[in-house]
Amino acid sequence: MPHFDRIEYKPIPVRDLLIEMKNISELMIDLAYSAALFNDKELAEDVLTLEEYVDNLSYLLDMEIMVAAQGDPSDAQDLIGVSTVASAADKISDAAADIADIVTRNIGIHPIVGEIFENVQERLMKATVKKDSVIVGKQLKELDLAARMGVDVIAIRRNRDWIINPEEDERIYSGDILITRGAPEGTKEFKDLAEGKLTTLEEE
Amino acid sequence: MPHFDRIEYKPIPVRDLLIEMKNISELMIDLAYSAALFNDKELAEDVLTLEEYVDNLSYLLDMEIMVAAQGDPSDAQDLIGVSTVASAADKISDAAADIADIVTRNIGIHPIVGEIFENVQERLMKATVKKDSVIVGKQLKELDLAARMGVDVIAIRRNRDWIINPEEDERIYSGDILITRGAPEGTKEFKDLAEGKLTTLEEE
Numbered sequence: 001m002p003h004f005d006r007i008e009y010k011p012i013p014v015r016d017l018l019i020e021m022k023n024i025s026e027l028m029i030d031l032a033y034s035a036a037l038f039n040d041k042e043l044a045e046d047v048l049t050l051e052e053y054v055d056n057l058s059y060l061l062d063m064e065i066m067v068a069a070q071g072d073p074s075d076a077q078d079l080i081g082v083s084t085v086a087s088a089a090d091k092i093s094d095a096a097a098d099i100a101d102i103v104t105r106n107i108g109i110h111p112i113v114g115e116i117f118e119n120v121q122e123r124l125m126k127a128t129v130k131k132d133s134v135i136v137g138k139q140l141k142e143l144d145l146a147a148r149m150g151v152d153v154i155a156i157r158r159n160r161d162w163i164i165n166p167e168e169d170e171r172i173y174s175g176d177i178l179i180t181r182g183a184p185e186g187t188k189e190f191k192d193l194a195e196g197k198l199t200t201l202e203e204e
Numbered sequence: 205m206p207h208f209d210r211i212e213y214k215p216i217p218v219r220d221l222l223i224e225m226k227n228i229s230e231l232m233i234d235l236a237y238s239a240a241l242f243n244d245k246e247l248a249e250d251v252l253t254l255e256e257y258v259d260n261l262s263y264l265l266d267m268e269i270m271v272a273a274q275g276d277p278s279d280a281q282d283l284i285g286v287s288t289v290a291s292a293a294d295k296i297s298d299a300a301a302d303i304a305d306i307v308t309r310n311i312g313i314h315p316i317v318g319e320i321f322e323n324v325q326e327r328l329m330k331a332t333v334k335k336d337s338v339i340v341g342k343q344l345k346e347l348d349l350a351a352r353m354g355v356d357v358i359a360i361r362r363n364r365d366w367i368i369n370p371e372e373d374e375r376i377y378s379g380d381i382l383i384t385r386g387a388p389e390g391t392k393e394f395k396d397l398a399e400g401k402l403t404t405l406e407e408e
Contacts, residue, residue, distance in 0.1 A: 015316045022320055029230075029296075081306050081317040088299035092233075095292035095299075102285050112219045113285040116226055150354035150387025183354025183387050 014068060017061040018082060021089040025054055027165055028096035030154055033120045034179050035103045036113075043155070043179075046162050047100035054093040061086050124179065125187045130196040131174035141168040143201070149186025155179040218272060221265040222286060225293040229258055231369055232300035234358055237324045238383045239307045240317075247359065247383075250366050251304035258297040265290050328383065329391045334400040335378040345372040347405070353390025359383040 028050050035044035065083055069076040102113070109117070129136060135143060145151045156163040156170065157177035163170065172178070178194060180187060192198035232254050239248035269287055273280040306317070313321070333340060339347060349355045360367040360374065361381035367374065376382070384394060396402035 015319065018316055018320060019323070022323075026233075078312055078314050081311045081314045084302050084306055084311070085317055085320055088302040091295045091299040091302070095295040098288050098292040098295070102288055107285045107288070108282055110282050110285045112222055113289055115219065116222060116289055119223070119226075146387065147389050150390060183350065183390070185351055186354060186387070 011067075012060060012064065014061060014064045014082060017057050017064065018086055018089075021054055021057045021061065021086055021093075023165070024050060024057075025089040025093040025096065027154055028054075028093050029099075030120075030124060030181050031164065031179075032096040032099035032103075033117060034124050034126070034155070035100055036109075036117045037121060037124060038126050038179075039103065041104055043157075043162055044100040044103035046164060048097055048104065050164065051093050051097035051100075054090060058086055058090045122184045123181050123187065125181075125191055126177065126179050127191045127194040129172055129174055129176045129178065129194045133174070133194055133196040134199055134201050135172050135193055136174050137171060139169050139171050140166060143172075145180075145182075145186075145190065149182065149189055151180050151182035151186040151190045153178050153180050215271075216264060216268065218265060218268045218286060221261050221268065222290055222293075225258055225261045225265065225290055225297075228254060228261075228369070229293040229297040229300065231358055232258075232297050233303075234324075234328060234385050235368065235383070236300040236303035236307075237321060238328050238330065238359070239304055240313075240321045241325060241328060242330050242383075243307065245308055246364075247361075247366055248304040248307035250368060252301055252308065254368065255297050255301035255304075258294060262290055262294045326388045327385050327391065329385075329395055330381065330383050331395045331398040333376055333378055333380045333382065333398045337378070337398055337400045338403055338405050339376050339397055340378050341375060343373050343375050344370060347376075349384075349386075349390075349394065353386065353393055355384050355386035355390040355394045357382050357384050 028047055031043060031050070032047045034040070035047060062083070065079050069079055101107075102109070140153060145153065153166055154164070155178070156166050156172075157179075158173060158175075180190060182190075189198065193201065232251055235247060235254070236251045238244070239251060266287070269283050273283055305311075306313070344357060349357065357370055358368070359382075360370050360376075361383075362377060362379075382398060384391060386394075393402065397405065
């Protein structure tokens with residue numbers, strides 16, 4: 001069990017906490033596999049930081065749920081589902097941290113584990129954006145990658161920092177390192193675009 | 205903690221056990237969300253059965269790892285990574301079972317939880333195959349859905365049973381209920397194909 005410093009209570013809607021926990025925890029699985037696949041310790045460290053963040057969200061959510069139940073058993077019953085989904089997200093985030101830990105602790109990658117990591121290579125991709133790439137200067141929403149190629153940018157490395165789960169109005173710069181997840185075909189196409197091997201962005 | 209009947213020990217390669225644990229546990233998350241989204245109790249029950257299956261695999265894997273370490277600390281160190289990935293898969297499978305449990309226990313779906321489930325609707329789809337659909341009689345590998353549309357068939361309901369994670373040589377029959385996961389665009393296209401609203405299977 002993690003230990004907490006006393007967290008200051010400020011009300012945050014249960015809905016927002018739960019959606020954030022679910023989104024971040026699922027993202028963490030792919031980030032942890034990316035860290036392992038590309039042997040990136042800093043990304044692995046970021047996954048461990050995210051795990052603490054999810055633990056904090058979980059703590060805040062537990063407080064919110066207790067307050068929301070208002071001492072009423074019927075309200076409490078309604079809230080059981082919320083608490084179950086939150087606990088599921090917490091377990092997923094722990095699992096991601098376990099995998100990231102293999103990378104940060106320098107545990108040798110057993111060939112069997114290597115094979116597991118290679119299996120995720122189909123849906124995870126790392127590419128460095130070349131200066132003549134057509135995607136330089138574009139916002140993620142302009143590229144509309146999810147609809148166009150079934151690809152999501154899950155992290156951007158820029159100036160030694162990882163931007164995790166970038167916003168849709170984030171712009172892509174030359175030299176950015178992108179990690180994406182998605183369908184194999186779209187992934188290959190997007191890698192070629194980022195690396196300047198493909199110069200036309202197909203119209204939808 | 206689950207309780208086990210004594211499981212008969214028969215050697216299975218660690219590699220096979222680990223790959224199966226990883227694949228099944230990740231699939232279970234999407235199956236659990238599908239069960240919730242489509243309010244399908246039988247699918248939820250299947251997720252709970254899969255959780256027991258993953259528990260058994262985990263138990264067998266623990267035994268294999270102990271045998272493989274051969275009493276040698278250096279071998280044991282090499283195997284830590286394997287055991288970590290297995291434990292991560294086990295946590296993911298527990299998380300999926302938590303979500304499936306909301307469906308089987310008839311816990312009312314709190315609006316906040318409903319919203320969480322709706323968020324996965326983009327990548328999960330359920331369709332009934334109409335008798336005049338062009339995909340009737342085709343094997344999954346002939347359709348080559350992953351490469352073509354970024355879509356995977358994760359479960360087929362046929363004759364009151366769910367076929368979970370169907371093999372590539374599985375054929376599609378009229379009346380099958382399919383659950384798929386994948387990119388939103390491909391998903392929509394595949395639903396139209398299954399329901400006979402789209403009659404041409406584009407060439408790659």
